[in-house]
Amino acid sequence: MSEEMARKEKGERRKLETNEIFIGNKPFMKYVIATIMQLKENKNEEDTAIIKARGKFISRAVDVAEVVKKKFKETENIELKNSVTIGTEGFTSEEAKKINISTIEITLKK
């Protein structure tokens, strides 16, 4: 299989892997570095990193975005643009209860 075909097949998954950073329980700086890498490595049209989080991790997602913005300003003298969307995801718990959880998506762009 050609590399082109392989990439096509993995399409959506590949995009998720490279472009998005999901915030969870890992050490804070892991997310900061992952986001910076994403923005620096980028050579194609998708020069963005998308920081995503749910529930209590939303505050952390904002912290990660702000630290990345600060570091880019200090080391590269680049002011990152950011856009933020919030939303709600609904799911059903093990006890068949309907649960809503808030979500955030912070898109950082050079």
Place this chain on the structure above:
Amino acid sequence: MSEEMARKEKGERRKLETNEIFIGNKPFMKYVIATIMQLKENKNEEDTAIIKARGKFISRAVDVAEVVKKKFKETENIELKNSVTIGTEGFTSEEAKKINISTIEITLKK
């Protein structure tokens, strides 16, 4: 003093009182109700409510905004528009240490 003058003098303060909701440790529904009141009472051009939070309260601010949006949809059949900005506030701690804290502002509009 005319009411007009009195309002002018209190200007900024008045605006803060009526238009903005600062998220803290109070019971969750207090903030939801305050935001809904702000949006419903509004009869002038400022038909917005601004939900503000810092640090760990950021997740809570998103929850408040999402619950208000849901309630407006259910009871008034109105889809609220929202715009979100994030930022950093710096201040100096008692030990003269510089501390940065993330902030969020969620503007809800009918």
